[in-house]
Amino acid sequence: MSKLVGAVAVAGGGVAGIQSAIDLASSGLKVYLIEKGTSIGGKMAQLDKTFPTLDCSMCTLSPKLAEVARHPNIELLTYSEIVGIEGEAGDFTVKVKKKARYVDPEKCTACELCISKCPVKVPDEYNEGQGVRKAIYLAFPQAVPRVFTIDAEHCIYLTKGKCGNCAKVCENDAINYEDRDEEVELNVGSVILSPGFTPFDASQLEQFRLDHPNVITSLQFERQLSSSGPFEGHVTLADGSHPKRIAWIQCVGSRSPEIGRANCSSVCCMYATKEAMVAMEHDPGLETTIFNIDVRAFGKGFEEFYQKAKNEKGIRFIRSRPSGVEVDPLTNQLSLKYEVEANGINQEEFDMVVLSIGLSPSESSQQLAEISNVELDDLGFIKTEIDSPMETSRPGIFVCGAVQAPKDIPDTVADASGAASKASSLLASERGTLITDKENPPEKAIGDEVRTGVVVCRCGINIGSIVDVPAVVEYAKTLPGVVFAKEEVYACSSDSLAGISDLIKEHDLNRVVVASCTPRTHEPLFQDTLIEAGLNPYLFELANIREHCSWVHQNEKEKATRKARDIVRMSTARVNLTQPLYTEKIQFDNDALVLGGGIAGMTAALDIADKGFHVTLVEKEPELGGLLRTYTRLQDGRRTSEVIEPLIQRVESHDNITVFKDTELIELEGSMGNFNGHLKGDNVDEEIGFGVAVIATGANELIPDGYFSYGEYPNIVTQSQLEPMMDTGVDAKTVVFIQCAGGRNDERPYCSRACCTVAMKNAILLKESDPDRNVYVLYRDVRTFGKWEELYTRARELGVVFMRYTDTLEPEVTDRTVSVIDHLLGVNFEINYDLLVLSAPMVTPDTNEILAPLFKVPLDANRFFLEAHIKLKPVEFATDGVFLCGTAQAPKLVDEAVSQASAAASRACTILTRDYLETIGNVSVVDPELCIGCGRCTLVCPFNAPELKEIVVETEEIIYTTKKSEINPTICKGCGSCAPECPTSAITPRHFTGPQIMAVIKAYGEGIQ
Amino acid sequence: MRRVVKTSPRNNIYQENVYRTGTNDIWNCLTCNLCYDGCPQGVNYSEFIKEVRDKMDSSHEVHKGVFTTLSELMSELNESRTSLNETGNADSKIGYYPGCLDFHDMFFNLDVDFKSIADSSLKLLEHLDMNPRIMQMKCCGHDQLWQGDKETFDKLKEQNTNLIKDSGIETLVTSCAECYRTLSQDYDLPVEVVHISQLLKDADLGVDSGVKVTYHDACRLGRHMGEYDAPRNVLTGAGAEVTEMQHNKSESWCCGVSSMMNCDDKSKALRKARLDEAKATSAEVLITTCPKCLAHLTCMKDEQESTEQYDYDIKDLTVFLAEQMGEK
Amino acid sequence: MSEFEPDILTFCCNWCSYAGADLAGVSRLQYPTNSRVVRVMCSSRIEPTFILEALREGTDGILVTGCHIGDCHYIEGNVHTDERMKEMVDALEHLGLAGRLHLEWVSAAEGKKFQETITEFVEKIRTLGPSPLKHKGGEE
Structure with missing residues (x-):
């Protein structure tokens, strides 16, 4: 590479592009965030709540929007499109067309005067065509940037030369009808593609009757649920009344090879469940029914959410896919015809039908791919490999989010950070070259007199x-x-x-x-x-x-x-009563510790080391490789060793990585920037200092003792035991797989996410190696989400037989037979098997219980590590400076673990790349004389900012040792939660002090008449 | 207070009354009466402090915690009351006043069930065949009096006095050392005020607990009111083995906080000394008769990361007795 | 005499309920003028004494608003708010001021809910009548 440019262009301002931009900009690179629409925010800005926690989508997203707007290293180009990318990795020229806004962003104050005077009404895209906006508009109230745009297609002045109202009322002279599109050239070292997806256009499937006013898409329904939506949160029918019975039809535009949409869209089962649940919260009498093929509740907390929806909330899940929506020609009543398992056909009336539309690659993303000259896969998504899920076919151009495959928000965010990591590694030498620090004048002394x-x-x-x-x-x-x-x-x-x-x-x-x-x-x-x-x-x-x-x-x-x-x-x-507050600059240790030498840990270590930071990689086993060592093949047919071995070699030979095998972390103190740990192993006894830590300690396959006679007969094995057997040839005419062996039960209520895909891969291998072999898969739901649906399709094409069982009617196993009730036919089958393979879930290692308190980070109900925010902070803990990735967070597939690992590295490097740690001004402080060391503040602070430190107190006669709280200003977020908890009022949240708030209350009191 | 802060009562009295310079030391005093008890001249320094504080502007000196504000508001609000939304036996000539126990439960944030002191007291009174009326009074005003806010105290006193007079009771029972001192010394009531330990001292509770305990004299019940024996007698009568701390009865040390003021690392030194003394007795339970002593001592004992372990329980006298009765 | 107009003090957290109030404004959702807002970063900053001092000042009602449980910008600050305000509601009952403190979660997207919350609370306090502490003079 001849030249490297310390800037990155990010194409697409949805949550993916936003996350990439923030990561890169916070690591010392200049970022151009290019968004086609008038505001950043993407699809997430349209969502009401997010599954499975029912968090308010806008509440969690809008601080990120503000962060982008404020970030000195991010240049926002909205209403802009990439029209050309020339050059090579390290030095690209990106041509961007900035569309005419007809409003001067420097002058527009978003005062909204123009809106009231604009006579044109246009269907509102933000509300999915439900309701109207004006021709001059802000995409949504929290839009960033807060600049109006004239929609040239609908503006009367721009189309007919009449009106001009907006220019007349604008007191700031911001309207410029002479504005024209312009093209700019950006010189960047890397490009990240994050254009997202387009919702499947269900109007092309006429049988679903989207033309009927009470048949709406799931995204339209989402807007209806939103209190900022067209009906202020009340689900509303065309006649203005509210529905009593709503049906969701799943897989509209997904799992449909006949229309070229063969993939599963990964998110629809969960969003439909969420929408039904939220709708029922609004209207407790509402009857909700979700028609599905399988309920794909595969992510963290999803299965539990689904079970709650089904068993506690009374949402009806019907395993049938209506072929269309029937409309009574006389009454206009909607009804659905569906198959009842082993019980014929049923027809049922509904007031509203919601089509759960899938995630498709958009036309503009196809164009972007063409401009970028990157390869697409058969489904139109940007093509990547399992072990490099953010890398496109063109070096220096990376990809993240739903343009790579349908995925939910946390996977998108992880991808986004991961892509940022890749770009940042490429340009590591150029950090800080294209950004400038602003010089401010010196502060004047303010004196005692308030003026x-x-x-x-x-x-x-x-x-x-x-x-x-x-x-x-x-x-x-x-x-x-x-x-x-x-x-x-x-x-x-x-x-x-x-x-x-x-x-x-x-x-x-x-x-x-x-x-x-x-x-x-x-x-x-x-x-x-x-x-x-x-x-x-x-x-x-x-x-x-x-x-x-x-x-x-x-x-x-x-x-x-x-x-x-x-x-x-x-x-x-x-x-x-306010006082000047200052940030503090604190020196820190910019080495990293990575715990766990599986694919996630190794990837994280390499991503950090490639950016020039030293990494200590600690693995408790004698060899690197982790869980993947027990599997022999990836879903794409490659041997796992092809992926693992080069990785191990790179890690072990990397100048910036020190590897400790057979070693564990046994003691830890300190906090972000200044951790001190004690490593202990057979030949290791070492103290190490580091600034950040990545927990990548992985998971194990459950030994399914007690499930389906495992351990009783030699011809019953698990998937990881099957894989090495296949290398030497499996001598079995009939192989039966049983899914969810030990999973999705009371003891382990979660879905292990990867097992269906793994089973599918192995079923195909068995069938391919001997087409005469009988392969049966006994499943509860087939959860080959996203692109892996293709494996399910292939397995069926190859003649693998799928039979469903339920948790109440499990298959019965003897030494040679499995008996199962087929739900479609309602008949009991007995299969004589030669080999029985159990898909057992991933479970957490016992070390989690030791590590969690050591790092002061939480575990979830299933003993996996619990991230800071299930949607937007998938690889972070609330405790600053500690990150997680891979199966330590939840069961997942290899590409997802790799994406998360790079993401964790990226987030860690937003800290490591700093020259010093800087506190915020409005932190809370402890008055040491008043502090009695009770420690209540340590209990309420979710970030572990207060720490009890030992101190000797000397009074006139009594000298004693006690602990006192000290709030670490680099960790404190200034929420002030600790202050009310302090019994001696020793804690002062700066800028929100007791006297300041009391003064406001007193001033309020003066107005009471 | 000399034990943790350099202070001289004589100096303070001179500064205040003779030189008229005033001193901030006024706010450090715990009014525990330890100096009074030892003063050869019999100078009641606490009374001096109380008078001086009333003349001073307390707003910058007193840590105006939630309890202070609550009492102040209570003095303004006709329909306010402290705790227990029950009336008990409205015809009884005996009244029981639980004090601010509910507020303690709300705002102390300790692993202590303060209301159980009231429940236990009622249970004990029932055992004595007393079925009292539960007094729906306001805060007794103890803290306001000692914080120098006599105006609020007087309002509370007047309202409570009227309520007591109207109720027709003849005996007013309290389970709180501070209430006891305030109602009997600082009020002018036409009824007899007793601390519950005084009613129980000769009673047969029918238990022989055998538990090894030590007793912490609350300043208000001990030195202020001279009641050292009743609680000890009750404990002994219930079969508890009472072991004394090094400083006990009239020499007993304070828990370190008075009238919800000045809790800091100095006052904690006193608490630490007290807890250590209790530890040295190897008692299983530390007993007290003041909910605030209970709160402050427990606060230190239950620290998140204590540098010292205290394995004994800390309990109010009534709760301990009621539990023993329950266990028999 | 004109109808009693309650004085309401509303605490808002910076991230959700204040944003919800902003959205009510942006959406031009009209509500009574009786409330004044105090902004804190997190509702968990609110101390019991703030509530009591506002009452002493003569406010007729106090609304404490924050993020929905799970939405807290500081992860679980509002869980502490919930605990503390439940205690305050009890304390106010003891003071004879029952019903004058109300806790409501309002998200950044719930402009409508902010409008409704203010409107309903003003009406509730109107029915309850003036605070007995009103016009007591607050600070002497």
């Missing part, structure tokens, strides 16, 4: 037409500490910001209140202004008189004005 300035914003007519702004300004002048007050038309416009900076100097202000809109979007902007004027950013307070006042009290001008005065008084009371 507060108040700026009250009219926000055009948004505030000004409701709240009597001049009266609020006059009132503000009377408040304690206020030395100056004025109004602005738009406080956030660039000339006003410069004006605030001048005011600070002119009036020697040392506190500033801006009364305008929400701090959640505008606080950073004003804080920057303070910094530029030499004031500490914490000496600022936003009084929200728009979102919380003028907009919600439009018909009560007088009361709104009174409220605005109260809000300004409360904000001023608070700002008067």
Whole structure:
């Protein structure tokens, strides 16, 4: 490679692109995040809740949107498309077409005046065509960037030269009808493709009657459930009433080779279950039915969620796939015809039918693939290999998310971090070359006298037409500490910001209140202004008189004005007590520890080491390789040794990796940046220091003693025992597989995710090596999710016989026979087997119980490690500086373990690449004299920031040893949860101190009439 | 307090009354009366402190915890009450006042069931064939009085006094040392105020527990009220083996916190000394008669990562007795 | 005499309920003007004394809002809020101020719920009448 450029282009601003961008930008690389739509956020922004925890999707996503918007190393190019990629790994030229927005992003303050005056109504894409938006619009309320766009296709001015209302009302002169598309060239070292998926277009399957108003897609249903959706969260029929009976039809556009969509879409079973559950929460009398082929609840917590839905919530799961939706020509009533197992055909009426549409590669992603010159697979997804799931066929171009295969949010996020890791490894030498640190003027001393300035914003007519702004300004002048007050038309416009900076100097202000809109979007902007004027950013307070006042009290001008005065008084009371706060820079150890030398651990170690950091890799067994050593082949037909051996060799010969085998971590102290551990093995007794740790300790295959006569007869084996047998040839005419042997039961209620795919692979191998051999698979649900559905199809084509059993009617095994009831026919079958193979679930090693308390990280109910957030932080713990990947987190396939391993490395490197650790300003601090060392703070802090440290207290007569709490400022997130817990009020959450909040409460009290 | 903080009562009295310079030391005093007990001149320093504090602005000195605010609000609110939403036997001439036990349960966040003190007290009274009326009173105002907020105290006192007078009871039983001191010394009540240990001292509880215990004198019941024997007699009567700590009765040490003020590492030194003394007795249970002593001692004993292990239980007298009765 | 207008103090957490309140604004969902918002980073920052001081100031009602359980930006801060506020509800009952404190989870997407919560709580407090601590003068 001749040249390397320290920048990366990320194509697609959904959750995948967002995660890649944040990881890369936080590792010292310049990022261009290119998004086709007007806002980043992708499909996740449209979701109401996420399975299996029913978290609010927007709540978890929007902080990430804000992070992207704020990140100094990310340049956001929305409403833009890649039109060309030239060059090679390390040095690409990416051509981007920036579409004309007709709104100047520098001038638009998103005040929304234009919306009310725009006469054009367009079906709202955000709500999937349910409801309307205007021709000038913001994609959704939390959109990033907060800049309006004119939809040129529908704008009357742009199409017919008439109207021009928006330009007339815009007080900031932001409308520019002369705006034209422009093309820019970006020089980057790597490209990440993350364009996501497109929901399958169900209108092409006429039998499902999407033309009927009460047949909707699952994404439309999702919008209906959302309280920000078209019906404010109430599921609504075309006539405005609410349905009593809703049916979901699964696999619309999935598992359908006849229409070219052979893959399983991986997420539909769970989202349908979630949608049914949430809908029933809204309307407890609702009857919900999910028609499915198999319920594919394969991910972490999914099976438990499914069981809860079925057994506790009363959601009906019917194992049948209606061929279409019937509509009564006279009454327009919807009904479904379906097969009842061994019991003929049933027809049932429903008020609403939801089509669970699959995830398809989008047309634009196909074009992007073409422009990028990367190979696609048969299904149109971008092609990758099992052991390199983020690498496309073109070096330097990486892929993540649903464009690679249908997948859910956590897998997408892991992929995204993984792709970032790959790009970051490639460009490791160029870290920091294309980013610049901003120089700020020195801070002025603020003195003891409070000198507060108040700026009250009219926000055009948004505030000004409701709240009597001049009266609020006059009132503000009377408040304690206020030395100056004025109004602005738009406080956030660039000339006003410069004006605030001048005011600070002119009036020697040392506190500033801006009364305008929400701090959640505008606080950073004003804080920057303070910094530029030499004031500490914490000496600022936003009084929200728009979102919380003028907009919600439009018909009560007088009361709104009174409220605005109260809000300004409360904000001023608070700002008067604020103090400058500073971040702290702390030196740290930028070595890494990786625990576990399986494929996940080795991949993580290599990904970190490739970026130039030293890694200590610890494996408790005498050899590297982990669980994969016990399997011989991958699903793509390659031998596992082809993957494992080169990996072991690279790890063992890597300059930056020290390997300890036969070794365990037995002691640990410290926290992110400064961990100290004790390694102990037969020949090892060593203290090591490290800054971050990756837990990749894996899982084991359950020894299924007591299940299906395992251990009683020699011809009953597990999958991992079968695999080496196949190398020498299996001498068995009839082979029977039993799935879920020891899994999905009371003791182990989870699904082990990988076993169906593994069984399918082995069934095919057995059948291929001897086509006359009888192979039976006895299953509960076939969960060959995503692209692996093709293995299931192939197995059936090869003549493998599939028979379903249920947990209440399990197959019975003797030394030579298996008897099972076939549910389709309702007949008892007896199979004479030569070899019985049990698919036993993955279980956790006993060491989890030792490691979890050592790292102060939690385990889940099934004793796997529990990540910080099941959707958006799949490889992180709440404890900073500790990461996880692979089967330590949950059972998974090889490609998923690799993706997670790279992701964990990427997240770890966002720390290791720093020059120092930097605290936030508003951390909590402990007054050591008041602290009595009770330790309650350590119990409430989920991040383990407070730590009890031993100290000797000397009083006049009594000297004693005790412990006192110390809050680690590098870990503290400033939530303040610990403060109310402290019995002696020894803890002060900075910037939200007791006196500050009390002052606000007192100021509130002054307004009580 | 000399044990943990350099302080001189004489100096403070001079600064306050003679030189008129004032001193912040006023807020350090635990008002435990240990100095009074040993003073050859019989100077009641605690009373001095109480008077001085009332004249001072306490707002910056007192750690205004939730209990203080609760009492203040209670003094303003006609319908407020402390604990137990039960009336008991409304016709009884005996009243039982549980004090702030419910609030302790809400806000102390300790592994202690404070309300069980009330339940146990009622059980013991029942055993004595007393079926009391449960007094729906407000906070007695003890902390306000000693924090120098006489205004709030007077309001509480007036409201409680009226309530007691209207109730028609003749005897008021408390299970809390502070309530006992306050209601009998700082109130002016036409009824007899007794601490529950005084009713139980000669009673036959019908148990012979054999448990080895030690007894911590709460300042308010001990030195303030001179009641050292009743709790010990009850314990001995119930068959418990009472082993004394090094400092006991009139020389007993404070738990370290008074009127919910000044809990810090100095006061913890006292607590530590007290817990160590109890440990040295090798008693199985440390008994006290003040819910706050119970709270503060338990708080230290139950630390998350204690540097010292204390294997004994800490219990209120009534709870211990009721448990023994239950076990027989 | 005009109808009693309750004074309500609403605590919002930065990540969910404050965002929910913002969304109510963005969506122009109208609700009564009686509430004033105090923003904290997490609802678990709220100390019992904040509630009591607000009552002393004469507020007629207090709304504590936070993320739904499971949504907390700080993982489980709202679990502590839940525990603490349940105790406060009991404490207020002892004080004779029953019903004047209410805890509600409002997500960042629930502008509508924020609107409804404020509206319903204002009506509830209107029925309950003025706080007996109102006009007691707060600070002497």
